[in-house]
Amino acid sequence: MIILSKQNPLVKELASLKEKKGRRRTGTFLVEGHKMVREAVASGMDVVRLVLREDYAGERYGLPAVVLGQDAFAAVCDEKTPQGIAAEVVIPERSVQPPQGRCLLLDGLQDPANVGAIIRTAVAAGYEDVYLAGCADPFSPKSVRASMSGVFFARIMQGTQEEILSAIAGLPVIAADMGGEDVFSYAAPEKFCLAVGSEGSGLSALVRGRADVTVCIPMDARTESLNAAVSAGILMYALRTKI
């Protein structure tokens, strides 16, 4: 059976996953495109159902699937030129808990594409525990896309600054901030938490107050700052001793 109407309740529910309110109601998010769906399945994410366009003829992974007409499928997807396959995936709910290795704390980052790109880099650089305090939702379409499959692999934990600082109690906190010491000459301990603030306003007073050391990226005097994702990437790699 092919669902054609954009007014169909399931189509409306799937389309609502573009918004945080919709994702909160269902506890799921949408993963779009061949590659991302394949990675979501391979990484062991809990897939509720595939969402397929009527002309889709590819792999179905033995998963339950719903088939939509062109218009209904387009209404569900956030991509401008969707590929004919998407998956509704359960948001991995994790309570804020101590990290397993070195970890990353994002403090107030509002740009979903930056949050996603940073999660992508965090997995690559071996910062699997990613704490988010007051950030853009990592399960929004923009963030999921920018993360590539990062949101499937990272242990994302969202909470208040207080909850997160309490979970990482005892761990050295390395804060990224203007005027800190040169990150390239700083010798990092084996385990630590790197705290990165927003591009506009930096770290919150609470997180800054908990810092054991402050590091910065040396920059030409004419440059005030770097893009938040670029900056987080440089810091993560500069601090990591080995992968």
Next chain:
Amino acid sequence: MIILSKQNPLVKELASLKEKKGRRRTGTFLVEGHKMVREAVASGMDVVRLVLREDYAGERYGLPAVVLGQDAFAAVCDEKTPQGIAAEVVIPERSVQPPQGRCLLLDGLQDPANVGAIIRTAVAAGYEDVYLAGCADPFSPKSVRASMSGVFFARIMQGTQEEILSAIAGLPVIAADMGGEDVFSYAAPEKFCLAVGSEGSGLSALVRGRADVTVCIPMDARTESLNAAVSAGILMYALRTKI
């Protein structure tokens, strides 16, 4: 005099600067917002005129200015919530010539926001000579915005792969590519050209063929790649010896 009509020839010409065709016709691009205009003036860019919204009451830098009504100003700007000031600035035309120090070659990068963010990082990290071959236009609104004031400070040179490779003849070329040696253990020479390809297809055969060494960013096995701007930023900082 306040120009109210969006059909006014000057308003139409300014609005055309959003497109490459328009910029090519006038040889200028538009810089939007208080901070970017201030930096353009301070950096010595050749400003043709300020473009002001009728309610603008700030600094005019002793420059010629045209004042537009709300609608006409909105039609000219690319920003969703423009700040009331923009500047039409002459595109610095540079012939492709040898670099002054270490330099960066972007090969086929199509995302304007990535091109801009990379130029921003290049200035910060001391790669002032930036060669672009087959890339998105660095003077598009998205790229200019992402570069912050990077496009004012970098020596941007656009040309074919052949022209650029000929200009950097004799300089060691460090190519970024999968399977290269770990950039963090590679000892870079004092002067070199870092060549970075597109996120999708990497370096062109021509540039890859000219590489003296290939380096890569070590990554967790589950990660295939990083965002192009993040990756270029990590590479530039890993290779630079001092600023």
